[in-house]
Amino acid sequence: MGGPTSRKTGVSAVGEFSVDSPKVAFLYATFPRPTETFVRRELTALWGIGAEITPISIWRGDDAFEGRKIDRFRFRELWNLVFWLPYWVLSRPQAFREVLGDLWNLPCPSVQNWNETFLGLGFALVRAHEMKRQGYVLCHAVWATMPATAALALKKLVGIEYSMGAHAYDVFRGQGDWLLERKLREAAFVRTSSASTEERLSELGLPSEKLKLVRRGLSKWPSVTERGPFAAPIQMLSVGRLVPKKGYFEQLLILKALLAAGVKFEARIVGGGPLRDKLERERDRLGLAGWVTFLGALPEDEAHALFSESDVFLFTGKVASDGDRDGLPNVIPEAMSAGVVVIASPHGGAAEALEEGVTGFVRDPYQTDQWVELIQGLLESPNKVISLRKNASASARIQFDVKRTARELFANLLGACKG
Numbered sequence: 001m002g003g004p005t006s007r008k009t010g011v012s013a014v015g016e017f018s019v020d021s022p023k024v025a026f027l028y029a030t031f032p033r034p035t036e037t038f039v040r041r042e043l044t045a046l047w048g049i050g051a052e053i054t055p056i057s058i059w060r061g062d063d064a065f066e067g068r069k070i071d072r073f074r075f076r077e078l079w080n081l082v083f084w085l086p087y088w089v090l091s092r093p094q095a096f097r098e099v100l101g102d103l104w105n106l107p108c109p110s111v112q113n114w115n116e117t118f119l120g121l122g123f124a125l126v127r128a129h130e131m132k133r134q135g136y137v138l139c140h141a142v143w144a145t146m147p148a149t150a151a152l153a154l155k156k157l158v159g160i161e162y163s164m165g166a167h168a169y170d171v172f173r174g175q176g177d178w179l180l181e182r183k184l185r186e187a188a189f190v191r192t193s194s195a196s197t198e199e200r201l202s203e204l205g206l207p208s209e210k211l212k213l214v215r216r217g218l219s220k221w222p223s224v225t226e227r228g229p230f231a232a233p234i235q236m237l238s239v240g241r242l243v244p245k246k247g248y249f250e251q252l253l254i255l256k257a258l259l260a261a262g263v264k265f266e267a268r269i270v271g272g273g274p275l276r277d278k279l280e281r282e283r284d285r286l287g288l289a290g291w292v293t294f295l296g297a298l299p300e301d302e303a304h305a306l307f308s309e310s311d312v313f314l315f316t317g318k319v320a321s322d323g324d325r326d327g328l329p330n331v332i333p334e335a336m337s338a339g340v341v342v343i344a345s346p347h348g349g350a351a352e353a354l355e356e357g358v359t360g361f362v363r364d365p366y367q368t369d370q371w372v373e374l375i376q377g378l379l380e381s382p383n384k385v386i387s388l389r390k391n392a393s394a395s396a397r398i399q400f401d402v403k404r405t406a407r408e409l410f411a412n413l414l415g416a417c418k419g
Helices: 039-048 075-091 093-105 110-132 146-158 168-172 179-185 195-203 250-261 275-285 299-309 331-337 369-378 380-400 402-418
Strands: 023-030 053-057 139-143 161-165 190-192 210-214 233-238 266-269 293-295 312-315 342-343
Touching: 023 146, 023 233, 023 250, 039 053, 039 402, 053 179, 075 093, 075 110, 075 380, 093 146, 093 179, 110 342, 139 146, 139 402, 146 161, 146 179, 146 299, 161 402, 168 195, 190 195, 210 266, 233 250, 233 299, 233 331, 250 266, 275 293, 299 331, 312 331, 331 342, 331 380, 342 369, 342 380, 369 380
Parallel strands: 023 053, 023 139, 139 161, 161 190, 190 210, 233 266, 233 312, 266 293, 312 342
Antiparallel strands: none
16 A cells, blocks of 8 residues: 555657647636646646646636636626527537436436536537537546536537546545536546545446546656755644544644654644634644644645655544545645655555555555654664655655656547547
8 A cells, every 4th residue: 555556547658749749729717827836737747848728717817827718607607698509409409318317317426516517517608609609629628526527517418528637526526526427427537646535436436448537637847856864853744634534633643642742842733724712622632732833724835845844744633424525635745856755545545656665655644653653763764764855755756747648648638538
């Protein structure tokens, strides 16, 4: 469980492309969104290799990104359903029977999913004819929720092929997306970024030839040559939303045990979320107020600066009561690239990036003593820490270079366009 994966990503070579790029639409729920850093990096890298990709933001977002226009869907366009809904009902009755039959026969997972589903359908009904006229060959739905609903409907209405992303949130939380199985079945391929989610998609019946494991990429590589062993107090960092699946209550217990064992540290937790008040009260109850600071959500550049200042990155993810869990969070390779020693939970996909004892460590967040013993050992092994820093940074460059991962994704997009 602790070693890096060596699965096929769907392409055998990722060099420069010499073919003309087909016209592809990338469908987003909201774009750009500050917290979705890998999404922005990936689109920039795809543009950099000549991919003709138009970002379409269905729910809010900005009008431009890096000097390029974003095609924003406006809510007022839904008034056009007065014309387009009866038009498509009459011209594509079979498509309506199939999709509405699924919606009728399957329970809706949540009110949020209900809203996302019908907004995605509304977008497709209004925009289908125009997108066909504009010559789009493929739609790639970045997420399996609203964007993939829109992509599925566009295929049913005007025959534009689609591919889609499916990540941990999309397939593990609750019952998954309302139309997930149909979306998976009809997609040209499904991209995921973690082996744990890939395994789940296989369990749902997705054929292996349609599964494409393409990691999320990084574009910045901090220097780690000057980074030495740990010095007291150890600088500890966690980054992530304050939600149940992140295991922050378990993390506080680990920090309490470290304090009881005499380990001197300063811990910073970056991220906002609904559990902040409860977590701060629990921190105070455990007597950690002087050692643990909740910084809230920070701008991207400020959060990245903290990686270079930190010694240990703690990831204590778990499976939440609704089944939600992390795949391979972006913060793991980001910490590795900065030479931070990562200790990650085996729950979900975080461990996939790490080679045990070489580029990081995997420990169960429910086994507090294992974390204490490991950190105490690292304090007594300065050469080991220096080696870990260098190995982690080198491994991140190999596994997560966005120039390479973007080429892998583009090769799969080209394959889908060729049919």
